[in-house]
Amino acid sequence: MEKEELIESEIEKTLNSLDGIGRAEANPFLYTKIANRINEAEAGEKKFNFKLALGIVITCMIINLAAFLFIPQYTDSAYYTREYQIESFASEYSSINNFYFY
Amino acid sequence: MEENLLIEKINGNDGEAFRELYNKFSSKVYNTILGILQNPEDAEDITQEVFLQIHRSIQTFKQDSTLSTWIYRVTVNKAFELIRSRKRKKRFAIVKSIFAKEEVEEPIDFIHPGILAENKERGRVLFKAINKLSEKQKTAFTLNKVEGLSYKEISEIMKISLSSVESLIFRAKENLKKDLFGFYKENF
Numbered sequence: 001m002e003k004e005e006l007i008e009s010e011i012e013k014t015l016n017s018l019d020g021i022g023r024a025e026a027n028p029f030l031y032t033k034i035a036n037r038i039n040e041a042e043a044g045e046k047k048f049n050f051k052l053a054l055g056i057v058i059t060c061m062i063i064n065l066a067a068f069l070f071i072p073q074y075t076d077s078a079y080y081t082r083e084y085q086i087e088s089f090a091s092e093y094s095s096i097n098n099f100y101f102y
Numbered sequence: 103m104e105e106n107l108l109i110e111k112i113n114g115n116d117g118e119a120f121r122e123l124y125n126k127f128s129s130k131v132y133n134t135i136l137g138i139l140q141n142p143e144d145a146e147d148i149t150q151e152v153f154l155q156i157h158r159s160i161q162t163f164k165q166d167s168t169l170s171t172w173i174y175r176v177t178v179n180k181a182f183e184l185i186r187s188r189k190r191k192k193r194f195a196i197v198k199s200i201f202a203k204e205e206v207e208e209p210i211d212f213i214h215p216g217i218l219a220e221n222k223e224r225g226r227v228l229f230k231a232i233n234k235l236s237e238k239q240k241t242a243f244t245l246n247k248v249e250g251l252s253y254k255e256i257s258e259i260m261k262i263s264l265s266s267v268e269s270l271i272f273r274a275k276e277n278l279k280k281d282l283f284g285f286y287k288e289n290f
Contacts, residue, residue, distance in 0.1 A: 007286045014282055017224035018247045022216030026132035026149055031124050034153045
């Protein structure tokens with residue numbers, strides 16, 4: 001019985017052991033570490049943005065070059081195909097004047 | 103400096119303003135994390151993570167709560183993220199130890215540096231018992247007893263009602279009593 005009472009009293013004292021607890025302070029150099037990590041992250045971000053911009057510029061240049069090289073040929077063939085289609089369509093519906101005027 | 107102005111300046115990448123915010127909150131953040139993690143090295147690492155997170159996402163802070171509440175919320179989340187990841191690793195280590203006969207590391211006893219000298223031993227026993235509480239009970243109890251926050255402040259941080267905080271702390275105390283009774287029965 002006496003032991004149980006002692007235990008109960010010890011439990012109360014233990015639960016109250018945090019009364020008046022002081023605040024723990026962080027390492028004084030912690031801010032320097034944080035500032036360095038922020039700078040590193042920002043530098044990394046700038047590097048990534050530069051690489052991204054460079055990649056976009058190179059891709060645009062490749063697309064332009066490809067367009068310059070391939071589109072004229074395509075345009076020619078497309079032009080002839082389209083002309084042929086218009087002519088055949090027109091002749092089918094007789095919308096072209098086929099009479100010669102003397 | 104006013105809170106709004108401070109946030110505006112940090113958003114404008116003002117290093118001095120961020121330093122001011124750090125000076126204002128660093129001990130609150132570190133002390134809370136130390137109470138939850140009970141390890142000074144981990145507490146320093148997570149304090150760094152908290153301030154990096156604050157720097158990254160302060161522009162998303164909507165000011166529907168105070169800056170202090172938001173910072174405590176980030177702090178508690180970051181601390182428990184580490185605990186959860188450690189638990190996952192520990193589970194994996196237990197499985198691994200079955201096959202490889204490796205020993206799983208047990209946490210060392212923690213004595214909070216702010217505890218009065220005459221309470222150090224009892225504080226050590228109490229922190230060990232706090233570690234066995236559920237996540238929510240541990241958060242509420244630590245914020246109240248270690249950080250000295252009111253029930254209202256805790257309810258805002260945890261986004262729960264005042265009565266829920268009371269209930270969490272009451273159940274935490276009951277669980278601690280049970281655990282301590284078992285401990286002292288064996289060690290008295």
